[in-house]
Amino acid sequence: MEVKEQIGRWRLILGQESDKRLSGMSDLTLTQEQDLMDQALASIYNRTELGGFGGQQGAGRGPSNPQISCWLGDVRTLFDKELVTVIQNDAVTRCGLKQLLFEPELLENMEPDIGLASTILMLKDQIPKRSKESVREFIKKIVEEINKLLEQDIRRAVTAAVNKRKHSPIPSASAMDFKMTINRNLKHYNPELKTIVPEHFYFFDRTSTTAANKWTIILDVDQSGSMGESVIYSSIISCILASMASIKTRIVAFDTNIVDLTEKSDDPVDLLFGFQLGGGTDINKSVAYCEQFIENPSKTLFFLISDLEEGGNRAALLRRISDMKESGVTVISLLAIADGGKPYYDTQMAQKLAGFGVPCFACNPQLLPTLLEKALKGQDLSGFEKMKF
Secondary structure (H helix, E strand, O other), rough: OHHHHHHHHHHHHHHHHHHHHOOOOOOOOOHHHHHHHHHHHHHOOOOOOOOHOOOOOOOHHHHOOOOHHHHHHHHHHHOOHHHHHHHHHHHHHHOOOHHHHHHHHHOOOOOOHHHHHHHHHOHHHHOOOHHHHHHHHHHHHHHHHHHHHHHHHHHHHHHHHOOOOOOEEOOHHHHEEOOOHHHHHHHHOOOOOOOEOOOOOEOOOOHHHHHHHHHEEEEEOOOHHHHHHHHHOOOOOOOHOOOOEEEEEEEEEEEEEEEHHHHOOOOOOHHHHOOOOOOOHHHHHHHHHHHOOOOOHHHHHEEEEEOOOOOHHHHHHHHHHHHHOOOOEEEEEEEEEEEEOOOOOOHHHHHHHHHHOOEEEEEHHHHHHHHHHHHHHOOOOOOOOOOOO
């Protein structure tokens, strides 16, 4: 990298105040693109300088300031997607943009980001009528991105685990037994094509799972204020699972109250708007509610998705979880994640659950299909990516 380019980058990082110091090192003339970057960054990080919306304290400018939409458009075209999401989040926190997030013109220019989606869901009761459709479309973009990332792997994991013994001659792409198909066709490897050309495909028998021996998967989701990202992932995963006939899925949300959202699980956006982020936490009360859905303990997978900061009866919660585990239910605690995957949880409570043999994971959402398959197959989860206490 040339010295001039390096100094130009430092100038963008340090801002206009560094002009005098850096001008003696090299020609400090910014390109047209760098000048636009400088104005965009100064609007957030040096709000007393330049134009934009910064000097007017964000939302105080009114609901339809065209400069803000223009600035957001510049940010999206000038910076990489990863930087755009960082800058947008800084704009929300530093420039008082929370109210402006509900302006249709702004939302159209915002890069889909799970952090902003969490903020919007927390403020959903404040959304004006004119912005509801734009907000819904913004949330829908997030849902579609995560769904593309997880849906196929989750379907494959459940199909492989639930129907792992019986096969069917009826072809179905979603029910293909990839492992057996590959193993049985290794001898048909084609060196010229550098791939296997299968002569026979194997499919799981999806009809072999009767109502009596279906797995029940219960997702008990904490909707307290720290749970924004976890709630979004949980909603999407719940809808994918609920669409599969081979299992029964329940989705329950709780703070100090309990809301059964199972009936909304045909649409992840509707499901997300059914959550009410914020408030206290009574995990024990919610676990007690979920117990009624345990028909066959050995065929029940219970996910407690929470930061484990119990505001209710901690001793009763521990007894209830212990009894559930001893009855044969597979119990897994998925810890709250925030800031792109960092765990947030009550360490003491997690240690006590782990002592009962309840694995507590703060895992990347992309690892959830693997965790789900292992749990349904009854495999040992100790080797999984788990938090060390």
